[in-house]
Amino acid sequence: xxxxxxxxxxxxxxxxxxxPALVVFPERVKENxxxxxxxxxxxxxxxxxxxxxxxxxxxxxxxxxxxxxFKCATIAEAEMLASCNAKDVLLAYQPVGPKLKRFVDLIxxxxxxxxxxxxxxxxxxxxxxxxxxxxxxxxxxxxDLNVGMNRTGIPPGPGAIELYNDYINxxxxxxxGLHVYDGHIHHADIEQRKIECDEAFSSVLxxxxxxxxxxxxxxxxxAGGTPTFPIHCKRKNIECSPGTxxxxxxxxxxxxQEQAFLPAAILIIRVISLPxxxxxxxxxxxxxxxxxxxxxxRVHFLNAPKLKVVAHSEEHLLVESPSGHSLQPGxxxxxxxxxxxxxxxxxxxxxxxxxxxxxxxxxxIARDKKISV
Numbered sequence: 001x002x003x004x005x006x007x008x009x010x011x012x013x014x015x016x017x018x019x020p021a022l023v024v025f026p027e028r029v030k031e032n033x034x035x036x037x038x039x040x041x042x043x044x045x046x047x048x049x050x051x052x053x054x055x056x057x058x059x060x061x062x063x064x065x066x067x068x069x070f071k072c073a074t075i076a077e078a079e080m081l082a083s084c085n086a087k088d089v090l091l092a093y094q095p096v097g098p099k100l101k102r103f104v105d106l107i108x109x110x111x112x113x114x115x116x117x118x119x120x121x122x123x124x125x126x127x128x129x130x131x132x133x134x135x136x137x138x139x140x141x142x143x144d145l146n147v148g149m150n151r152t153g154i155p156p157g158p159g160a161i162e163l164y165n166d167y168i169n170x171x172x173x174x175x176x177g178l179h180v181y182d183g184h185i186h187h188a189d190i191e192q193r194k195i196e197c198d199e200a201f202s203s204v205l206x207x208x209x210x211x212x213x214x215x216x217x218x219x220x221x222x223a224g225g226t227p228t229f230p231i232h233c234k235r236k237n238i239e240c241s242p243g244t245x246x247x248x249x250x251x252x253x254x255x256x257q258e259q260a261f262l263p264a265a266i267l268i269i270r271v272i273s274l275p276x277x278x279x280x281x282x283x284x285x286x287x288x289x290x291x292x293x294x295x296x297x298r299v300h301f302l303n304a305p306k307l308k309v310v311a312h313s314e315e316h317l318l319v320e321s322p323s324g325h326s327l328q329p330g331x332x333x334x335x336x337x338x339x340x341x342x343x344x345x346x347x348x349x350x351x352x353x354x355x356x357x358x359x360x361x362x363x364x365i366a367r368d369k370k371i372s373v
Contacts, residue, residue: 009266009302009334012356019332020288021268022343024350024362028264029058029246033065035260036245040233047071047090047222049243050081052341054366055350058246059084071222071241072366075102079373080366082110090222091117092179092241094124094144094152104135106373116140118179120154122163125173132172139172142179142222145207147200149184156203161210168216177220180204186227190258197224197231227256249340250300251293265350267299267335267343269317271327278321280307282333285315289335290342299335307333 008025017023037043047069050059059070059081069088072078081089095103095117107115119125119141132139143164146153154160164175182200187193204221211219222239224232229242244252247265267289273281289299295309299317304327311318321327337343344350349361365371 009263010356011268011353011358013358014268014332016358017268017351019268019270020284022265022347022350023268023353024247024265025353026057026061026359027354028262030061032245032248032261032264033062033067035262036242037065037067039230040240043067044069045233045237045239047088047239047241048246049073049092049225049241050077050366052243052344053246054080054344054364055362056080056084056365057362059086062246069239071243074366074369075099075106075373076368076371077366078103078106078115079110079371082106082113082115083371086113088114089116090142090179091115092181094118094120095128096124100128100131102373104131104137107137107139108135109373114140116142116176118142118144118152119163119167119173119175120144120146120152122166125163125167129167129170129172133170137172138174140176141167141173142177142220143175143207144179144181145204147180147182147203149181151181151183153179153181156207160207161214164207164211164219165214165216175219176217177222178204178207180221180223181225182223182228183225186255188255188257190230190256193227194231197228201232201235226252226259230256230258244340247340247344249338249343250336251297251338253336263336265337265340265344266302267337269299269301269333269335271329271331271333272316273329274327275318278323278325279310280319280321280325280327282317282319283315284317284335285313287314288343288346289317289337290339290346292342293338297338299337302334302336304333 043066049071051073071090144153185196226242226244232240245261248261248263269284307319345367349363352360
């Protein structure tokens with residue numbers, strides 16, 4: 001498939017879709033899952049992050065492909081996975097405050113799913129252990145290592161080893177491995193990306209060796225996201241957790257050209273006004289597409305690639321044509337987001353398209369902060 005051919009995104013009955021709208025192409029989702037599983041020697045080493053898709057349908061397709069382990073960022077995402085009968089779910093978060101109680105409730109509500117979470121702080125680990133013990137549950141935990149992202153985690157070194165070792169005999173939590181997110185590594189050159197990734201990962205291997213020297217079980221290592229997936233997938237016995245692969249986006253299409261994933265979710269956008277000769281107003285505001293990037297890196301128009309974004313507000317996107325254009329109010333543009341993950345969270349559902357025809361919808365149920373727990 002040509003990921004940006006002029007035909008794949010065309011919808012035969014777009015007049016049935018109000019805009020702005022998210023549309024999903026299930027066949028392309030299946031192809032992306034096939035590509036993912038083909039890139040690794042053992043499907044059991046995959047632990048996809050579901051923060052991108054947030055839908056039961058996408059998760060069930062991964063499970064049909066033999067994927068049994070998942071990673072998520074919220075209690076709602078964890079509940080969505082459990083409702084799909086996922087066997088192994090890692091909450092890639094250190095639950096504190098009310099989230100800790102919700103996590104306990106989740107564990108009790110879905111006993112057939114093995115839930116785990118992260119720790120990176122001794123005081124928090126102690127609190128978690130006490131709460132879990134009082135609720136008669138024992139939760140597997142992973143030490144969250146900071147290898148340069150500088151967002152969460154404990155630096156690899158004696159402190160991380162001590163944190164792991166201190167809770168080996170805990171009643172409430174059970175250290176089982178190491179979690180490493182290297183999202184700061186996103187060089188466009190895959191060879192340079194590999195150099196940076198290997199350098200960061202070397203400190204993780206040192207922690208592993210130190211734990212083995214203490215006669216502890218070999219820790220499970222969960223590493224990487226999308227940019228470093230082609231590197232980590234070639235290591236032995238490492239679990240990999242890419243997420244964006246499921247839908248792909250313009251950002252990674254440009255950055256990770258060594259990966260063959262296909263754009264599988266786009267936006268339907270309409271022209272709503274022509275304020276002057278070369279300016280066109282669209283119904284794609286901040287509420288409808290991820291807006292953390294620069295104006296030029298928010299959406300790519302598949303059927304009008306020369307349009308330039310010049311202003312963005314809550315409900316409107318103003319674009320400019322470099323020369324004369326023939327667009328009229330009501331005309332449809334097909335937009336590929338630069339960042340699909342937060343864009344999905346802006347839509348309660350995605351309309352599914354197969355063979356150019358609307359076939360149904362996938363609800364993004366985990367966009368909510370709470371489902372039932």
